[in-house]
Structures are given as structure tokens and as C-alpha cells.
Amino acid sequence: xxxxxxxxxxxxxxxxxxxxxxxxxxxxxxxxxxxxxxxxxxxxxxxxxxxxxxxxxxxxxxxxxxxxxxxxxxxxxxxxxxx
Amino acid sequence: xxxxxxxxxxxxxxxxxxxxxxxxxxxxxxxxxxxxxxxxxxxxxxxxxxxxxxxxxxxxxxxxxxxxxxxxxxxxxxxxxxx
Amino acid sequence: xxxxxxxxxxxxxxxxxxxxxxxxxxxxxxxxxxxxxxxxxxxxxxxxxxxxxxxxxxxxxxxxxxxxxxxxxxxxxxxxxxxxxxxxxxxxxxxxxxxxxxxxxxxxxxxxxxxxxxxxxxxxxxxxxxxxxxxxxxxxxxxxxxxxxxxxx
Amino acid sequence: xxxxxxxxxxxxxxxxxxxxxxxxxxxxxxxxxxxxxxxxxxxxxxxxxxxxxxxxxxxxxxxxxxxxxxxxxxxxxxxxxxxxxxxxxxxxxxxxxxxxxxxxxxxxxxxxxxxxxxxxxxxxxxxxxxxxxxxxxxxxxxxxxxxxxxxxx
Numbered sequence: 001x002x003x004x005x006x007x008x009x010x011x012x013x014x015x016x017x018x019x020x021x022x023x024x025x026x027x028x029x030x031x032x033x034x035x036x037x038x039x040x041x042x043x044x045x046x047x048x049x050x051x052x053x054x055x056x057x058x059x060x061x062x063x064x065x066x067x068x069x070x071x072x073x074x075x076x077x078x079x080x081x082x083x
Numbered sequence: 084x085x086x087x088x089x090x091x092x093x094x095x096x097x098x099x100x101x102x103x104x105x106x107x108x109x110x111x112x113x114x115x116x117x118x119x120x121x122x123x124x125x126x127x128x129x130x131x132x133x134x135x136x137x138x139x140x141x142x143x144x145x146x147x148x149x150x151x152x153x154x155x156x157x158x159x160x161x162x163x164x165x166x
Numbered sequence: 167x168x169x170x171x172x173x174x175x176x177x178x179x180x181x182x183x184x185x186x187x188x189x190x191x192x193x194x195x196x197x198x199x200x201x202x203x204x205x206x207x208x209x210x211x212x213x214x215x216x217x218x219x220x221x222x223x224x225x226x227x228x229x230x231x232x233x234x235x236x237x238x239x240x241x242x243x244x245x246x247x248x249x250x251x252x253x254x255x256x257x258x259x260x261x262x263x264x265x266x267x268x269x270x271x272x273x274x275x276x277x278x279x280x281x282x283x284x285x286x287x288x289x290x291x292x293x294x295x296x297x298x299x300x301x302x303x304x305x306x307x308x309x310x311x312x313x314x315x316x317x318x319x
Numbered sequence: 320x321x322x323x324x325x326x327x328x329x330x331x332x333x334x335x336x337x338x339x340x341x342x343x344x345x346x347x348x349x350x351x352x353x354x355x356x357x358x359x360x361x362x363x364x365x366x367x368x369x370x371x372x373x374x375x376x377x378x379x380x381x382x383x384x385x386x387x388x389x390x391x392x393x394x395x396x397x398x399x400x401x402x403x404x405x406x407x408x409x410x411x412x413x414x415x416x417x418x419x420x421x422x423x424x425x426x427x428x429x430x431x432x433x434x435x436x437x438x439x440x441x442x443x444x445x446x447x448x449x450x451x452x453x454x455x456x457x458x459x460x461x462x463x464x465x466x467x468x469x470x471x472x
Contacts, residue, residue, distance in 0.1 A: 004371065006371055006439065007441035007454055008454050027402045056371070056374055056439070059373055059374035059377050059378075060374075060377075061378075066419060075374070077371065077439060078457070079436075080436060080437065080439055080440060080441065080457075081435075081440065081441050081456070082368070082411070082434055082435060082442070082464060083410075083411055083434035083435035083437045089216055089218055089288060090216055090288035091301050139221055139286070140216070142218070142220055142224050143221075144225075144284065150292055158216065158221070160286060160288065161288060161304070162291045162304035163284045163287070163288065164282075164287065164301070164303070165217070165282060165287025165289070166201055166257075166308075166420075173413070177335065179332060180331065180332055180333010180337065181333060181335065183332065184332065187407070190328065191357060191406040191407045193357070194354065194355055194388075195353070195355070196355070197350065197352050197427075198336070198350070198351050199349070199420065199424070200336065200348070201347065201348055201349065201420065202340055202344075202347055203344075204346070204347040204418060205343060205344035254344045265357060267428075270352075271352070271428050274350075275424050279338050305441070311421065
């Protein structure tokens with residue numbers, strides 16, 4: 001699946017997007033956050049407070065317990081500040 | 084004092100404005116309505132439901148018990164329908 | 167501070183709203199309301215708006231002062247037309263500027279509620295085909311809406 | 320039915336609002352909101368707005384659909400800019416048309432609350448004189464404001 005990172009999540013991770021291939025044990029958005037956090041310092045810093053990072057699956061807001069099966073695109077970003 | 088009439092109050096009274104010289108016993112807006120109602124058919128029709136007619140003294144909304152002493156201009160009109 | 171105009175001719179709502187923000191950087195929000203003459207099922211030729219000159223301006227200015235006392239506004243413009251207004255034409259504009267949107271929305275809505283119930287204007291409907299003309303009746307709903315802003319409630 | 324645009328360039332709020340009413344006689348009310356980039360005490364050089372292309376449009380369209388399901392609207396336009404925006408410049412427009420003012424006011428306010436909390440945009444402040452840059456923090460107040468419209472509340 002394709003992963004996108006925005007705002008300070010992007011800055012901490014150090015990239016705007018990448019392809020992810022998580023193991024089958026990674027089933028939810030929360031699992032994915034935990035798995036990503038183990039991939040290096042930048043990821044750990046981005047997800048140090050998981051509740052402070054929002055996610056979307058295929059461009060729809062998704063909670064931590066949402067299943068990632070079938071999703072083509074996942075995105076992580078801070079709380080929104082548009083408007 | 085000068086009296087102004089608007090909308091259907093004006094149409095029923097049959098004039099847009101006139102000079103009034105009520106007797107000293109006419110002390111409030113309500114007294115004035117009662118006194119005007121006795122001045123002819125048009126006035127009686129305009130004020131047949133006194134609660135349905137609004138008043139202003141010197142261009143400020145006034146209730147029935149407001150004293151008219153000192154007022155230079157009184158106006159009578161239906162509930163407002165602007166906006 | 168508010169600009170209040172009661173006039174026969176039309177106005178440019180976009181220009182009025184933009185004027186409240188132009189050249190300043192403290193305005194974060196401009197809310198504007200434009201009221202139009204609706205056609206009631208294709209039977210309306212026009213509305214004829216009567217007003218009480220002098221009191222109309224005073225009453226709108228009082229409402230604007232009340233709004234300014236209640237919310238931290240950075241500017242307000244109210245324009246109300248009178249005379250003959252055809253379906254589709256503009257009748258009224260309320261535009262309010264503030265730092266934050268909640269104040270601008272609330273003040274604009276309060277001003278419209280006040281205009282409906284307190285400003286001395288009266289609408290007469292002129293029907294197509296010479297049908298019966300008639301004074302538009304005040305709506306109880308408008309009184310209820312205006313009562314929301316009354317401190318006594 | 321709503322027109323949703325996410326774009327780098329500026330827009331004409333007056334023209335957008337007027338387009339919702341032009342040529343029709345069923346619209347009685349157009350409420351528009353324009354959000355501007357405020358200068359925080361003279362220290363802001365600009366805001367840099369990042370967004371999630373695709374999702375930004377989708378999310379705004381979902382909010383507009385929700386507004387249309389909730390109130391009898393006759394049209395809505397939402398424009399949100401991204402990129403570098405200097406103090407005093409426009410950021411966002413919400414314009415809503417309806418027969419009656421209460422629906423237009425409520426829908427415009429709901430759309431703004433949703434834009435603030437649900438649309439994937441992020442503001443970064445660029446300070447004058449090379450001061451510290453920083454991502455603007457989300458406001459709890461905005462979440463509370465948006466929660467007003469949630470059916471569960």
C-alpha cells in the first residue's frame with residue numbers, strides 16, 4: 001500500500017510518501033502506527049504520541065481500530081488546521 | 084405634535100401625516116390611540132385591534148403605556164416586515 | 167463604526183464586504199448576508215417597500231451598536247433598499263468583519279433578525295396580472311428568532 | 320450540487336456569492352463567509368498551507384452533502400486555497416443559498432466548522448525576520464464548535 005505523510009508528520013518521517021508492505025499481523029491503522037514506529041528514529045518521533053496523529057484510508061478519515069485490509073492508500077497527518 | 088402613519092395604517096387613516104393637538108387628558112400612546120379612534124371611520128378601522136398597531140415616539144419604538152409628553156413626532160404602523 | 171444606508175438603488179454586496187477587510191490584517195472573518203426578493207410561485211410582479219425615513223437609519227444603527235457592544239467586531243455595513251423591487255433583486259445586505267468567525271456569524275445573524283422585526287420597513291406584494299395586492303404579514307417565527315438575542319430571555 | 324474548489328490562486332467572493340442567486344427567483348438568502356490570513360501582532364510573513372490533494376476536495380464535498388441533507392439549500396460553493404498566503408489575503412470562501420436565512424446561516428456556519436476540523440489542510444506560520452517557523456496548532460475550541468453539528472450530541 002501507498003503511504004502519505006503530511007505537515008510535521010512528513011517532516012519527522014523525512015519523506016512525503018512511500019510504498020509499505022507490512023506483515024500480515026499488521027491489521028489495523030493502530031497496528032500500522034506501531035509497526036512504522038519501529039522503522040527508525042524519524043518514524044518514532046512522528047508517532048511518539050499516537051493519539052496526536054490522524055489517519056485516513058483511501059482518503060477517508062480512519063480511526064486507530066480501522067482495518068487496513070484492501071486499502072490502497074494510507075495517510076498520516078496532524079490534526080487539521082484549515083479554514 | 085406631528086403624527087405619521089405607515090403602510091396599512093396610513094391607508095386606513097387616509098393620510099400619511101398630520102398635526103395633532105390632543106387634550107391634556109391624553110397622556111400615553113394608548114390614550115392617543117383611543118382618542119384617535121374616535122376621530123372617524125378611517126381611524127377606527129386603523130386602530131380596531133390596538134395590539135396590532137405599533138408606535139414610535141421621536142423615532143424610537145414605544146409601548147402603549149409610554150408617556151407622550153415632550154414628544155415632537157409620533158408614528159403608527161403595522162408590525163415590521165423588512166429584511 | 168457601522169455604516170448604515172437606506173437607499174432606493176441597488177448595491178454591490180461583494181464590494182461592500184471586501185471594503186471591510188481591505189488594507190488591514192486584523193480581520194480574520196467577514197460574514198455577509200444578502201436578502202433577495204423571492205417570487206412566490208410565479209405570481210409576484212414586485213414588492214413595494216415602504217419605510218420610515220430617519221427612524222429606519224436610527225433603528226438599524228441602534229441594532230449595530232448593540233451588536234458591537236456584544237461581540238468584538240472590526241466593522242459592519244448594513245444596506246436596506248426601499249421602493250419597488252422585482253423578484254430576483256437584492257433587498258438587504260448585512261456584512262460583518264471580526265477577528266474570528268463565531269463573532270462575525272453571530273452578529274450578522276442578530277442584525278438580520280433585528281432588521282426583520284425592528285427596522286421600520288413594510289412590504290407590499292404587487293401581483294402579476296393585476297391580482298390582489300397586499301401588505302406582507304409579519305411572521306411570528308421572526309419574532310422568536312429575534313428574541314434569541316434578548317438578554318431577558 | 321455544491322461546487323468545491325481547492326486551488327492555489329485567489330478568488331472573487333462577491334462573484335461567487337452572486338452566482339448562486341443570479342437568474343433565479345427562488346433564492347431569498349445568500350450567506351457568505353470569507354476567511355482571511357490574519358497577522359499575529361505584526362510578526363507573520365505568511366502562512367504556508369499544505370493540503371492532501373484529492374482528499375481535501377472529497378472531504379469538503381462530503382461536508383457539503385451533509386449540509387444539503389440537513390437544510391433545504393439551493394446552492395453552495397466552497398473554495399479553499401493552499402500554498403503561500405500573506406497577511407490580509409483570502410484563504411477560504413463558503414457561500415450558501417437558500418429560500419430562507421436560517422438555513423443559509425446554519426449551513427454556512429456548519430461548513431466552516433467542518434473545514435476547520437475535518438478538511439485535510441495544515442497551516443505553517445512563516446515569521447518575519449526569519450523568526451521560528453511553526454505548524455499552527457489545532458484548537459480545541461474548533462472541535463467543540465464542530466461537535467455542535469454532530470447528530471450524536
